[in-house]
Amino acid sequence: MNGYQVPPYSNGNSGNGAGPSGNGGGGSGPGSKFGSVSLLSVDPPNINERLPKEIILRVFSHLDLVTLCRCSQVCKFWHQLAFDGSIWQNVSLFEYGKDITGAMVETLAKRCGGFLRSLNLRGCQNLNDSAMRAFSYHCVNLERLNLSDCRKLTNEACKHIRSCQNLLSLKVNSISNISDDGVRYLAKCERLVELDMSWCNISDEGLTRLAQSCRHLAALQLRGCRDITSHGVAELSRHCTGLRVLSLYECGHNIRDEAMQALGANCPELRTLCLSHCGHVTDTGMIGLAAGCGQLRNLEVAGCRLLSDSGFQALARGCPQLERLDLEDCVQVTDITLAALAAHCSHLRILTLSYCELLTDDGIRQLAGGLCAPESLQVLELDNCPHITDTALEHLVACHALQQIDLYDCQQITRSGIRRLVGHLPNLKVHAYFAPVTPPGQPEPRRRRYCRCCCSLL
Structure with missing residues (x-):
């Protein structure tokens, strides 16, 4: 032999006697030259045997979606754990929005089942109403759902969402196919605390129905809903007296002083209000708002050109807790x-x-x-x-x-x-x-000019 070689380890005793003692039949093994050599079997520790299932699940619960899917390909046991419903309580597919299909979302709903609490599908533009049917059937404990910019959804999706009776937060903004008919279904989710329906086609009818059923609403976003008027806002204030956040951004000229007076009379807990580009609100409305909303922290009235010093003086006196104030383009200030x-x-x-x-x-x-x-x-x-x-x-x-x-x-x-x-x-x-300083140029030669009135030379 040119050099020493460790013989391969065998779990059993071979018939040739080439065991650790070197006393086998050939007599020329390493044992005869170097004495007794004992080779022990040291298998690498198996994490699946050393750690309880609960610990591995806890580790998996802190992984992002991509890493979790990679772990599921390691072995059958990890695959089973990676898709255990208990670690799929909070799921966000926002980063993969354009690649997510309705079939994938339906599969996810079946895997998560009743464990799912929070789901973010924002920007999943291929999502359809049938996927919402799967969620309403399998994920009955869903509490937070974000469907912003899922523009293929319609009122039919709202019909399925109403089955999620535990829903606390819902965002369906920028889905123009949702109208008052869809709001009629969403009003069945009576535990709603937070709702964003910005840029949906809803009117006072839908807003009134919503306010009558969802009396626990604390935050409501209605940006760009131009069919809503002061009457709808007044109905909202009468039924949802615990309202803390309200956005009427770009709701247009239908929002007037009556809406502000109703909020001041009925919503003393209001903290944040956006009225930007509601151009018909005047000092009268601002005075009414300040009289009852003393806890107001944030107010946006950009582009409300009818507001003047008298309205903001009342605001400053009545709302001393103000932290953020946007008066952009309030030209009378x-x-x-x-x-x-x-x-x-x-x-x-x-x-x-x-x-x-x-x-x-x-x-x-x-x-x-x-x-x-x-x-x-x-x-x-x-x-x-x-x-x-x-x-x-x-x-x-x-x-x-x-x-x-x-x-x-x-x-x-x-x-x-x-x-x-x-x-x-x-x-x-x-x-x-x-602006950069323009260097002086060469003076141009005097040119003859014509009077536009009489066309005579000057």
Whole structure:
């Protein structure tokens, strides 16, 4: 032999006697030359035998969908565990939206069964109504369902969803095929707390039916539902008095002061309200809202051009807990509004004043000296405020918590003013734009001009 070789291990005793002692028939084995060599069998530990099934399931429950499917291909035992319903309680297929088919979703429903609690199918554009039928049959304990942008779904899907009586949160926004007929089925889910029906074709009829049945609603998104009027909002406020979040963004001119007065009278727990681009709301509505919604934290009224200082003065006095206020393009707002906010709203963190063209440096001075400025104010947006100058930036030095300021198209703001502000607030992010300086060109020769009135040469 040129070198020592370990003989292959055998579980049994071979007939040739080539065992560990080397006393076999040939006598020329390693044992005869080096003495007794004992080779022990050391099998690698089997994780399936060393760990309880419950521990492996717990590990699998923390894996993402792709990794879990890969683990299912290791062995039959892992395949069984990987598709155990207990670890499929929260499923999100959002990242694979365009690749998900209705048949795949039906298979998933059968595997998850009653274990499934939360399902995110947002953007699964191939999803159809039959898949919802499978979920309504197998996943009766479903609590959270996101079907946003599943645009092939219709009212028939709502008919199946009504079987999920434990449903607490539902998102069907951007599904234009859902109308008041679909809402009639969804109203059977009486435990709903959160509902998003933005950009669906619903009207006051559907909203009223929903409010009458789902009295526990706390958050409702109705963005872009232009057939909803003040009457529907009033009905909502009467039946869902615990409402905390309501978005009527771009619901149009049908939302008027009566809706705001109804919310103020019936929804004292309201925390967040979006009225952006509801252009017929006036100071009267704002005063009614402020009178009853003292817990309001976030208000968006961008593009509500009929609102003025008197409405926002009432808001500041009645809603001192305000944290975020969006007044973009409220063209009647003046320094008086800023003075009211400075005096009453000590928790204000985010304030948008873009396109409020009547504001001046004095308004910023009052805001910077107010209750919110030293510790609370973090974001201030002043885009396209033509009367704001570097003097306003000097006042903002007192806002120690300020993290971001937007100054696009503020023509009287200079680079040096911004540098001085950043010198006092080094962590501040400034968003501004300065048009590049155009180099002077050669003077053009004087040309003859014609008067358009008499066509005579000038």
